[in-house]
Amino acid sequence: MRISELVERTGVPLATIKYYLREGLLPAGEATAATRAEYGEAHVRRIAVIRALTETVGLSVQKAREVLRLIDQPRDSLFDTFGQAIEALPPEVTPEATADYPRARAVLEKLGQLYDPRFAAVAQLERALAAAEAAGIPLDDARLAVYGPHIRAIAEFDISRMPLDDATAAVEYAVLGTALHEPVLVALRRLAHQDVAARRYGVAPPATPPASRKSARKSPRARSRPKGS
Amino acid sequence: MRISELVERTGVPLATIKYYLREGLLPAGEATAATRAEYGEAHVRRIAVIRALTETVGLSVQKAREVLRLIDQPRDSLFDTFGQAIEALPPEVTPEATADYPRARAVLEKLGQLYDPRFAAVAQLERALAAAEAAGIPLDDARLAVYGPHIRAIAEFDISRMPLDDATAAVEYAVLGTALHEPVLVALRRLAHQDVAARRYGVAPPATPPASRKSARKSPRARSRPKGS
DNA sequence: TGCACTGGATAGCTACGCTATCTAACATTG
DNA sequence: CAATGTTAGATAGCGTAGCTATCCAGTGCA
Numbered sequence: 284m285r286i287s288e289l290v291e292r293t294g295v296p297l298a299t300i301k302y303y304l305r306e307g308l309l310p311a312g313e314a315t316a317a318t319r320a321e322y323g324e325a326h327v328r329r330i331a332v333i334r335a336l337t338e339t340v341g342l343s344v345q346k347a348r349e350v351l352r353l354i355d356q357p358r359d360s361l362f363d364t365f366g367q368a369i370e371a372l373p374p375e376v377t378p379e380a381t382a383d384y385p386r387a388r389a390v391l392e393k394l395g396q397l398y399d400p401r402f403a404a405v406a407q408l409e410r411a412l413a414a415a416e417a418a419g420i421p422l423d424d425a426r427l428a429v430y431g432p433h434i435r436a437i438a439e440f441d442i443s444r445m446p447l448d449d450a451t452a453a454v455e456y457a458v459l460g461t462a463l464h465e466p467v468l469v470a471l472r473r474l475a476h477q478d479v480a481a482r483r484y485g486v487a488p489p490a491t492p493p494a495s496r497k498s499a500r501k502s503p504r505a506r507s508r509p510k511g512s
Numbered sequence: 513m514r515i516s517e518l519v520e521r522t523g524v525p526l527a528t529i530k531y532y533l534r535e536g537l538l539p540a541g542e543a544t545a546a547t548r549a550e551y552g553e554a555h556v557r558r559i560a561v562i563r564a565l566t567e568t569v570g571l572s573v574q575k576a577r578e579v580l581r582l583i584d585q586p587r588d589s590l591f592d593t594f595g596q597a598i599e600a601l602p603p604e605v606t607p608e609a610t611a612d613y614p615r616a617r618a619v620l621e622k623l624g625q626l627y628d629p630r631f632a633a634v635a636q637l638e639r640a641l642a643a644a645e646a647a648g649i650p651l652d653d654a655r656l657a658v659y660g661p662h663i664r665a666i667a668e669f670d671i672s673r674m675p676l677d678d679a680t681a682a683v684e685y686a687v688l689g690t691a692l693h694e695p696v697l698v699a700l701r702r703l704a705h706q707d708v709a710a711r712r713y714g715v716a717p718p719a720t721p722p723a724s725r726k727s728a729r730k731s732p733r734a735r736s737r738p739k740g741s
Numbered sequence: 742t743g744c745a746c747t748g749g750a751t752a753g754c755t756a757c758g759c760t761a762t763c764t765a766a767c768a769t770t771g
Numbered sequence: 772c773a774a775t776g777t778t779a780g781a782t783a784g785c786g787t788a789g790c791t792a793t794c795c796a797g798t799g800c801a
Contacts, residue, residue, distance in 0.1 A: 438704030475667030
């Protein structure tokens, strides 16, 4: 297909697609002449992945390029490739093999997991723990005792679904699965918060910002004090 | 304390603190004279929260201001306040009460949760689901059956720890807890992935980027099970 | 032959998050 | 009391990111 069709299919402006081509996020089409190139389904999907990484995961174009590069040209081992991909994900940390991450170390020890300061995710965890602590909501033992096992169960499932027969597919699954399911998990938690709060305290759905207060009546569901507690 | 001490305590440059003051993220100190003001511990903590929201959660300064404003001046109900806060969190969505979010709706129905398109998190979930789908890793039923209950258990714990006696503390806990524990959960999942993969497939810790390849030998762990293909 | 479309190159634009400078009003110190 | 240094407040500038717009000449198609 021609580039104009790519624009139609993806909804991404032509100038932006050209920008992605320039920046090396999108491979060039197969040139059929000096001013003509052929694009395929792979390009359509690639653009979708680019937008997913930048808009939904929140990566910069530069970081998205790093992630895509790892998928296209993986390291020797899947484990290394995966580690490199994590380094490109937010929050951005400057990895230092010699640094110590006391909060992350303590957490990992309590979980019985290996502490290795070379893992970018260790520095990311340290930063997240420090941020929560500074805001007055540290990750205490009780909370860790809940978060740890549930998150681990999720991770075990993720790994169990990794395609083992195809190395390329495995890399893609590992990298994109880790990155793209994060927004899903986060959104599910936010919705669960709202649902639990509504059921527990019997709160009505919120009014739309400019709208009326009586709109809460539109929901026949859980209003005043429906359930437990 | 004076502003210079605020600079020392937080490590944030003076010009940046003035910028936060200008932008309304940080309340002004108590003016003691035309060119003198007194700052307190609340300001120190506030700056830490600002940095946590911008650097770790990834909010823009504008969105951080919205979140902080909700903490300072909550809506009528905690539920409304919380909903508004979620709207400021990434991924950024333009909420439309009339829109339909089919993927999110299907997921919520399977989970037995209320679907209300006015919840910003519904639009956020829709976007996350669409992104994963476009990248070739949709949230199928099996995965949802795992993610859903575990995330819900986490959310239940979160809510159970909400302070009930103090309305101000409750708002702060709800808003900051939702936002600031997300990076923690995400980092824990990434680390769990690495740990599970290492245990299951016996992979050595990764070499530091510029370093030697033989560092893989440093792990005494087994190298069994050459993975697929 | 005419014309819309294309790849490729380059320049420009807007928003963001600071950063730097200036001024006048103070406080503090000796 | 004078010298010194800090401060609030205002304004201007700066570097990066992520596009966006324009131009040009080669090309396919009618």
